[in-house]
Amino acid sequence: MLRINNFGTRKLIKDVCKQRYYSAAVPKPKTEHETKKEPKRENESFMANIFRGNLVSKQVFPYPDVLTEEQKEITNSLVDPFERFFTEVNDAAKSDANSKTDDSTLKSLWELGGMAIQVPNDYGGLGMNNTQYGRLCQIVGANDLGLGITLGAHQSIGFKGILLYGTQAQKDKYLPKVSTEEVYAAFALTEPSSGSDANSIRCRAVKSADNKYYVLNGSKIWISNGGIAEIMTVFAQTEQIDKKTGEKKDKVTAFIVERSFGGVTSGPPEKKMGIKSSNTAEVYFEDVKIPIENVLGEEGEGFKVAMNILNNGRFGMGATLSGTMKKCIEIATAHANNRVQFGQKLKAYASIQAKLAQMNILQYATESMAFAISQNMDAGSQDYHLEAAISKVYASECAWYVCDEAIQILGGMGFMRDTGLERVMRDLRIFRIFEGTNDILRLFVALSGVQYAGNHLKELQRAFKNPSANLGFIFKEASRRGTDLSAHVVPELMESAKKTAACIDLFGRTTEEVLLKHNKNIIHEQLILNNLADAAIDIYAMVVTQSRSSRASKLNLPTAQHEINLTKALATQASDRVMDNLKKTTSGQQQGQNKLLSVIAQEICNQDGVHTTGPLDQQ
Amino acid sequence: MARVLVGVKRVIDYAVKVRVKPEKNGVVTQGVKHSMNPFDEIAVEEAVKLKEKKLASEIIAVSVGPTQSQEVIRTALAMGADRGVHVEVSAAEYELLQPLHVSKILAKLALDEKADLVILGKQAIDDDANQTAQMTAAVLDWPQGTFCNKVEKTDAGLTIVREIDGGLETIKTKMPAVLSADLRLNTPRYATLPNIMKAKKKPLKKMTPKDLGVDTTPRIEVVSVEDPPVRQAGATVADVDALVAKLKEGGHI
Numbered sequence: 001m002l003r004i005n006n007f008g009t010r011k012l013i014k015d016v017c018k019q020r021y022y023s024a025a026v027p028k029p030k031t032e033h034e035t036k037k038e039p040k041r042e043n044e045s046f047m048a049n050i051f052r053g054n055l056v057s058k059q060v061f062p063y064p065d066v067l068t069e070e071q072k073e074i075t076n077s078l079v080d081p082f083e084r085f086f087t088e089v090n091d092a093a094k095s096d097a098n099s100k101t102d103d104s105t106l107k108s109l110w111e112l113g114g115m116a117i118q119v120p121n122d123y124g125g126l127g128m129n130n131t132q133y134g135r136l137c138q139i140v141g142a143n144d145l146g147l148g149i150t151l152g153a154h155q156s157i158g159f160k161g162i163l164l165y166g167t168q169a170q171k172d173k174y175l176p177k178v179s180t181e182e183v184y185a186a187f188a189l190t191e192p193s194s195g196s197d198a199n200s201i202r203c204r205a206v207k208s209a210d211n212k213y214y215v216l217n218g219s220k221i222w223i224s225n226g227g228i229a230e231i232m233t234v235f236a237q238t239e240q241i242d243k244k245t246g247e248k249k250d251k252v253t254a255f256i257v258e259r260s261f262g263g264v265t266s267g268p269p270e271k272k273m274g275i276k277s278s279n280t281a282e283v284y285f286e287d288v289k290i291p292i293e294n295v296l297g298e299e300g301e302g303f304k305v306a307m308n309i310l311n312n313g314r315f316g317m318g319a320t321l322s323g324t325m326k327k328c329i330e331i332a333t334a335h336a337n338n339r340v341q342f343g344q345k346l347k348a349y350a351s352i353q354a355k356l357a358q359m360n361i362l363q364y365a366t367e368s369m370a371f372a373i374s375q376n377m378d379a380g381s382q383d384y385h386l387e388a389a390i391s392k393v394y395a396s397e398c399a400w401y402v403c404d405e406a407i408q409i410l411g412g413m414g415f416m417r418d419t420g421l422e423r424v425m426r427d428l429r430i431f432r433i434f435e436g437t438n439d440i441l442r443l444f445v446a447l448s449g450v451q452y453a454g455n456h457l458k459e460l461q462r463a464f465k466n467p468s469a470n471l472g473f474i475f476k477e478a479s480r481r482g483t484d485l486s487a488h489v490v491p492e493l494m495e496s497a498k499k500t501a502a503c504i505d506l507f508g509r510t511t512e513e514v515l516l517k518h519n520k521n522i523i524h525e526q527l528i529l530n531n532l533a534d535a536a537i538d539i540y541a542m543v544v545t546q547s548r549s550s551r552a553s554k555l556n557l558p559t560a561q562h563e564i565n566l567t568k569a570l571a572t573q574a575s576d577r578v579m580d581n582l583k584k585t586t587s588g589q590q591q592g593q594n595k596l597l598s599v600i601a602q603e604i605c606n607q608d609g610v611h612t613t614g615p616l617d618q619q
Numbered sequence: 620m621a622r623v624l625v626g627v628k629r630v631i632d633y634a635v636k637v638r639v640k641p642e643k644n645g646v647v648t649q650g651v652k653h654s655m656n657p658f659d660e661i662a663v664e665e666a667v668k669l670k671e672k673k674l675a676s677e678i679i680a681v682s683v684g685p686t687q688s689q690e691v692i693r694t695a696l697a698m699g700a701d702r703g704v705h706v707e708v709s710a711a712e713y714e715l716l717q718p719l720h721v722s723k724i725l726a727k728l729a730l731d732e733k734a735d736l737v738i739l740g741k742q743a744i745d746d747d748a749n750q751t752a753q754m755t756a757a758v759l760d761w762p763q764g765t766f767c768n769k770v771e772k773t774d775a776g777l778t779i780v781r782e783i784d785g786g787l788e789t790i791k792t793k794m795p796a797v798l799s800a801d802l803r804l805n806t807p808r809y810a811t812l813p814n815i816m817k818a819k820k821k822p823l824k825k826m827t828p829k830d831l832g833v834d835t836t837p838r839i840e841v842v843s844v845e846d847p848p849v850r851q852a853g854a855t856v857a858d859v860d861a862l863v864a865k866l867k868e869g870g871h872i
Contacts, residue, residue, distance in 0.1 A: 074816060074819070077690075077693065077815055077819075078812050078815060078816075080652075080654070081697075081809060081810050081811075081812065081815060082812065084809065085809065089809070108809065111809075111811055112809060112811050112812055113811050113812035113813045114812065117812075121813075121816075124813075126812055126813060126816065
């Protein structure tokens with residue numbers, strides 16, 4: 001049964017919308033205003049819909065398969081030559097040691113066409129779609145994450161804005177340069193005082209009196225390719241006049257800035273823990289004159305531009321890291337197959353077996369997510385932001401785990417530089433931090449979902465005010481619960497699908513419950529939001545793997561049984577975790593625990609660190 | 620300006636560990652990575668270089684083999700060949716196809732295509748025959764320059780530096796000629812991704828040995844294919860005297 005109370009839901013929605021966005025790299029939740037403007041379009045996101053207990057299966061079942069035979073053939077014909085570049089020309093270990101990729105190697109990557117994979121052919125690029133790009137990203141991930149950053153900062157975010165928002169003139173001018181003329185691009189959003197909270201940037205651009213150019217001042221930090229880029233997508237505050245009220249207000253605008261405009265300088269390469277071969281630097285802007293035609297997108301719409309660029313590129317991280325994990329598993333497997341201890345090969349021991357199995361389960365789920373999302377994007381979906389955020393969090397955490405376990409299987413050998421895993425571990429650390437920290441993305445997933453559910457509750461509430469007129473809607477709502485996935489999976493996965501369906505049901509009910517309980521204050525319940533996000537992530541992992549392995553089974557692929565096994569194992573562990581996380585959101589015991597943690601943290605902060613008496617300290 | 624014919628063979632990739640089929644009638648090829656014979660890559664590179672120096676007008680890449688052979692023709696096209704010819708031989712027949720058959724096919728094609736130069740790899744890394752270039756020259760009755768280390772166009776023809784045992788030999792030949800590429804002739808370029816995509820649009824003609832009037836009926840039979848013998852375990856000896864004694868015992872000294 002639905003429980004509706006009369007207070008709060010309406011206000012909650014307003015408050016969620018008014019709330020300052022939490023973050024960098026997090027898309028702005030749609031405001032009520034915007035929703036009204038557009039003709040009503042059903043949100044097709046599987047994940048958004050399960051927040052309201054609704055099953056919209058289009059994006060996940062059956063597993064998307066959007067490439068034409070020709071596209072598949074082209075992609076596969078590029079795999080070998082691209083791999084060959086990494087195994088025969090590039091030397092990841094050397095680049096890591098030098099904190100720089102050799103110029104000759106970079107030159108051959110440019111010549112190879114690897115710097116403009118998604119730029120249309122007419123501008124000199126390869127014209128690949130997201131899914132094809134993802135396949136190549138896997139090769140990058142398996143071989144050199146540092147070079148992957150150089151490559152990704154350039155095309156996944158550096159000039160992506162020109163592809164997405166550029167005018168014809170901007171495309172004609174810049175795309176050939178960044179595709180074939182060896183001109184690097186960068187994306188400059190982060191500032192010293194503005195990390196996760198991207199809307200608070202301080203760079204400022206002032207329009208000239210004759211309206212012909214902007215003058216940009218300010219600085220950016222930790223900009224990938226910042227020291228080498230000639231062309232940058234830069235975000236700065238600009239004064240905008242509200243068309244309705246005439247009020248002057250600061251709003252972010254995106255610009256295409258060339259180093260050659262003058263006044264653009266950059267700092268020395270930062271010394272980093274990993275991804276060392278990529279260039280990271282501060283970039284300074286001093287009275288940089290930007291012609292007005294270099295505004296990217298609408299003036300004052302820069303925040304949206306930034307978020308869409310990041311959203312659009314986020315799936316690539318999942319694809320990249322699925323390649324990294326695959327490589328880690330290969331290295332670990334080779335060791336387990338050959339190393340003999342206590343008279344047996346490591347592969348004979350159950351604890352090693354469990355590790356290898358777990359590593360493959362996570363790799364399979366990560367890869368399934370990445371290519372479900374990329375293919376939905378290629379099919380024209382607009383509703384992939386939640387899934388993309390989930391896949392980024394999942395991929396970066398699984399990759400860390402998988403690399404860590406690979407090192408563990410290799411023991412002391414894994415700790416040695418020559419094995420190649422130590423570098424990967426250092427490289428991987430940043431993936432949980434950049435392009436939207438996992439903490440912020442978890443909040444984004446939960447808050448966007450909760451908001452979507454809240455909107456729906458509000459509609460329902462209205463319907464109840466005039467039940468006779470809205471009976472159909474109410475009945476539909478009342479009969480909605482009771483998710484059944486059995487039609488979407490092969491018989492062998494029935495049990496897993498049942499577990500998942502139970503999770504989805506409880507997930508919808510729990511979201512409703514916490515919404516009704518906390519109202520607008522849900523925004524401040526970060527730990528509850530984290531629980532919801534973790535449950536959402538696990539549900540998505542279960543669903544995409546069930547979908548993918550069902551496809552494998554239906555196509556009679558030689559690997560089908562193995563994939564089914566991975567899927568089943570994942571469903572068992574993930575569904576347990578989902579139930580646990582969902583229970584925590586409402587359990588009194590957990591709330592007590594959360595409060596206790598908060599008290600402890602406050603003490604730590606008040607005392608500037610650990611404040612306990614050491615066992616040997618004088619009483 | 621010369622028209623150049625290059626031969627490209629699809630072989631099991633050099634990095635793959637070759638396994639013998641349980642039936643002992645060949646090696647496992649199914650699901651095994653294949654690529655262009657490395658010496659053929661060198662041959663293609665040399666042809667492309669000639670074209671870049673405006674010494675060649677057109678490069679035709681030829682492969683004899685099953686349908687999948689087209690992959691290596693595409694690679695050659697991506698590296699810079701202008702068009703391809705695939706002489707299709709069924710997979711079963713291909714197992715017993717000999718250098719002599721291929722030589723006859725290449726010779727006929729060289730005449731049909733009015734080639735001035737045939738460049739082949741010195742040998743394929745699968746059967747290591749090292750015969751095709753020589754026999755092609757014989758069938759055509761053209762001069763041959765084998766194991767090329769360096770090829771230069773001169774007024775009269777070609778000046779070729781050959782790799783021979785213990786050194787290099789310089790010879791001069793007239794054109795038309797058949798060349799075979801050795802390892803140090805050049806470093807083959809990588810096919811770039813845009814060129815790989817463009818290569819899909821280059822013309823590729825399909826034909827059969829019959830079209831060329833070449834009889835490829837096998838005249839040999841493979842009796843058995845065996846793995847190389849496994850190296851036998853060694854033993855350590857206590858000192859030099861023991862070693863010498865052992866060697867004497869074994870009749871080695």
